[in-house]
Amino acid sequence: MSYSTLKQTGFKRPQRERAPLPAPTRATRRAVMANLTSPAAAVPKSERGCNKHLLAMAKGKPCLIRSPLCNYDTETTVACHGGGVANGKGMSYKVSDAMTCWGCSGCNHYTDAYGGATRAQKTEAFMLGHLAQVCEWRAIATSTHASPKDRAAAKWALDTLNALAAARNPSEEKKA
Numbered sequence: 410m411s412y413s414t415l416k417q418t419g420f421k422r423p424q425r426e427r428a429p430l431p432a433p434t435r436a437t438r439r440a441v442m443a444n445l446t447s448p449a450a451a452v453p454k455s456e457r458g459c460n461k462h463l464l465a466m467a468k469g470k471p472c473l474i475r476s477p478l479c480n481y482d483t484e485t486t487v488a489c490h491g492g493g494v495a496n497g498k499g500m501s502y503k504v505s506d507a508m509t510c511w512g513c514s515g516c517n518h519y520t521d522a523y524g525g526a527t528r529a530q531k532t533e534a535f536m537l538g539h540l541a542q543v544c545e546w547r548a549i550a551t552s553t554h555a556s557p558k559d560r561a562a563a564k565w566a567l568d569t570l571n572a573l574a575a576a577r578n579p580s581e582e583k584k585a
């Protein structure tokens with residue numbers, strides 16, 4: 410009984426794809442979104458994390474998104490919310506300021522209105538930028554050269570992300 414079950418399910422030959430790479434289905438896109446953005450990306454409006462100083466810190470910083478439209482012009486850098494790719498847009502959710510990253514005007518356009526990229530591509534570009542942003546915030550939060558205000562804002566962003574992650578996965582211990 411169990412042997413036949415194993416035979417049926419254990420060593421199936423991989424089936425050949427008939428078509429070349431199929432266009433991503435709605436479900437695939439959702440899976441990519443879920444994987445990349447995670448529920449931490451969006452918080453209810455009432456709990457939205459706002460931090461004006463954190464946003465202001467983007468001024469003059471290098472772009473971290475570096476999409477195909479990147480202009481590498483630090484003069485155009487702002488804190489990018491991802492143009493809605495990290496959930497949020499058009500829903501009763503707003504993206505937390507902790508879910509931002511430094512992005513030039515080219516990359517802001519890429520992750521928002523630009524029609525030449527899929528939503529999945531935009532999301533990936535933004536989330537990679539955000540990953541780099543977390544590293545930047547970690548460096549600032551512990552730097553003796555950063556101003557106390559900058560340090561506090563960076564720490565706020567990291568704490569907010571940790572809190573969102575802990576809320577998503579209660580078994581995960583919050584790291585100090």
Ligand SMILES: [Zn+2]
Nearest residue numbers: 472479513516
């Ligand atoms: Zn850029």
